[in-house]
Amino acid sequence: MRISAMLAPALAAALALTASAAAAQTAPEPDVIKALKACSAIKADGERLSCYDKAAQSVTKAQETGEVIIIDKQTARAARRQAFGLELPTLSILDRGADKAETETLQAVVKAARTDAEGRLVVTLEDGAVWRQIDGEVLGKPPKAGTSVEIRKAAMGS
Template identity: 45%
Template sequence: MTAFVLTSASAAAEPKSEARTAVFQNLIDCKGKTEAAERLACYDAAVSSLDVAEKKGDIVVVDRDQARAARKQAFGFTMPSLAMFDRGEKPEDLDRVTTTVVRAYQGGDRRWTVELEGGAVWAQNDDETLGRAPKPGSKAEIRKASMGYFMNLDGQHAVRARRVK
């Protein structure tokens, strides 16, 4: 299992920083101890500090699957702080998401707003007309393009869309 250790405050403030948090660095520094008893005492203290920091919410441990899920959940938003999930292996490029419609409705401007599984909400931002109204259970595919996003609903032609939630 691959894991990341993040600090809630510093990770948000410095998303591109490669520096380790102090509590995690203290654990890593223990491997430099040569005397066995000193090394064990160092590890015990560092693990205890790490455990306390995690319980208080000062750090968060995230495995690769959780990082992938976070990137997928944020698809459609520009969030530079997600770079903290890109350490280690090169992350897969997420250029499209296929999911299911939970709710869809048209506004007074005849444009569709679509709520998807997982809580994402996408709004149509062009004036194209759909042949069939999307309904709960409809398949939605949203893909990233050079100038925005396109949404296909039940295999119909794509409409331009933007994520609103």
């Protein structure tokens, strides 16, 4: 079941977190990764292999000590979903390799919804995320449990 066409845009706009408009910054590449990439420029096979062996050991050590953290795309997607609505420049690292739809919208199912003492909508999603209406627009009845919703980023990333 989907929220009515009239209510869906209002719900998406109303259920926004205030967010920073700061531009996303890309984290600098760790030296161990730069060293690994540099090996490909070596022409001589033996030297290139030696370079890769040394670089691989450095990457392994950096990962074991926590200096470098390697995550797969599925883990990044899960973290990005949990952080949806937050606009922190350091979170932009999770956007690498993601398609735009993944970073601009969130598909979810409503676990519970209610209005608070001020008449604003509070929606709890099945994953435990809680979205609170921040504007004063009257939206009508809260969506029912089990309703599929789409939450989109609005102006300035909110």
